[in-house]
Amino acid sequence: MIHSWADQRSFTLDGHYDDVYFGSLAQKIEEIPREYFFLIDILPTIAYPRALRKMIRVRKPWHLFEEYLSFSDVTAALEISSRVTKHPVFRHTLLNLDISALISEEFLSDQQGARTELSYLYYAVGKRISALHDPASFCYTFENHIWEKMIIRGLKEAGNPRVVGYAHSTVNSMELSYSLSSLERDIIPLPDSILVNGKKPKEILVSSGFDEARIHIVGSLRYGDLSLPAPERMPGTGKNILVILSADINRSLEMISKCGEAFRSCNEVSIIFKPHPIQKLSAIVTLVQQLPGQFSLSTEPLGTLLDATDVVLYSDSTASVEAVARGIPILHVKSDFLIDIGIFEESRIFRSADSPDQIRTFTFDLFRFARGSPVEFRAAIRDLFSPVDDNVLIQEISSGIES
Structure with missing residues (x-):
């Protein structure tokens, strides 16, 4: 199963679904050969009905994220989020610097969005997918966000798929999401394997706390071989x-x-x-x-x-x-x-x-x-x-x- 996203970039003029993030992955899987399907999240950058009309014409096997949700999942997400509306007050320090105000502001900012509710929905979807399909492998775009941890937890609770995260773009050591504390490494859900585009992203993840044995250089699925000479293009005016x-x-x-x-x-x-x-x-x-x-x-x-x-x-x-x-x-x-x-x-x-x-x-x-x-x-x-x-x-x- 391949979890990916869809917006206006995802559809070719002749009606094909062109995955922006995984590039040729589906074609590679077909060469194994094994059954597979895309689990599609439709991004808010395209009108949902329009995306759905385009998806209906897609020849590749796919399911929508929403197909695995129930009304009880939504009510449960709202009930759970209501329990964490109050920020616990205690002093946060980092290298003897008081960062309490920063933490409080981040918490309050987070409460204005729906990340808590959405994270629970990803957990519910992951659990239901494992129960219904028992997938052997689950591939997704790795950025180490909270929704990823929740869908992995759901998948692992109801089954035992091999979870493969693909870091589809650059990995930056300044992005806190790519840092992994030694205190959380053994307790938070992580992919069994992390695929990266090149040597530098692997070095950054290892230096940021990730297990080197889990990280594999697979190359640039999304962008192709960027070391090749640039393709010919129409000349501009030069300015x-x-x-x-x-x-x-x-x-x-x-x-x-x-x-x-x-x-x-x-x-x-x-x-x-x-x-x-x-x-x-x-x-x-x-x-x-x-x-x-x-x-x-x-x-x-x-x-x-x-x-x-x-x-x-x-x-x-x-x-x-x-x-x-x-x-x-x-x-x-x-x-x-x-x-x-x-x-x-x-x-x-x-x-x-x-x-x-x-x-x-x-x-x-x-x-x-x-x-x-x-x-x-x-x-x-x-x-x-x-x-x-x-x-x-x-x-x-x-x-x-x-x-």
Whole structure:
């Protein structure tokens, strides 16, 4: 069973389901051969009825996450969450620093969302899936979030599938979710096997507390072999800038403001802002409309925009990886208000800029690489995203089937 997500990127024009995160995994499983199906979570970036109409036409075997929920699961989730509405008051210290205020703020922020309820629903779904299907293997996208631990617990309570987590993107040592305390390592539910894209992600997970024996380099299922020469693409004007906006509205507005100041007087360039799929456009449209004519906003597919792009500016989007895969130079734009954790934080080869002057200067420096990434870019990518190793992939997936 493969748990994955669906949004507008997941469906081809001819009606096929194209998994964004696992890439060719389904095809590899078919080569074993064994029965499999996708467990699909529909993301809020696409209207649910529209996604459902598209899923009905998909030829691959699939089930929806909601198929395994009951009304009693929802009421149980609400009842359980009602028990944890009060934050326990005690002093938190870290290296003799009082962080109580930070912990309290995080708790209160969490209570405003539905993470507690959703985590219980994942547990209920995992338990019901094991009881109904008794899967030999369960694969999912690994980011070490709480919902993952809960679905693993449910799966293991009602069965004994081999759980395989695939770290589909970059792994960053600054992301707290990728840290594992020695006090929790033996008590929290973790995947039996963690598949990573390359050598660097494995090193980061091991140094962050994860068991090295569980971590296997399988290669870049999602992005393909990024060490290969960049594919041919349509030449741009030599001055096309694509700015990938964040899912966070405040960070997006800051990006627009900084880029507007950086390129306001640069009439020879074209700057396109690409909003995040989940972002509401009203505030973004208002701000972009105040900028000169060389600025525009586009909701076209990312691939279409990248075809005619010479430099990509980003803050926290994995679209930067897709740009590098196409041989397009990238520039990380830092925030003045948030702690920056860039996608390529672990690699010193990719530059970052914080002021409008730096953004403009570094971007024009990158224009001379606009016909393909420099050699050192490829070398840095190689440690992050290795070619797919079919033998490791099939071994890790099929070991649960064999047992």
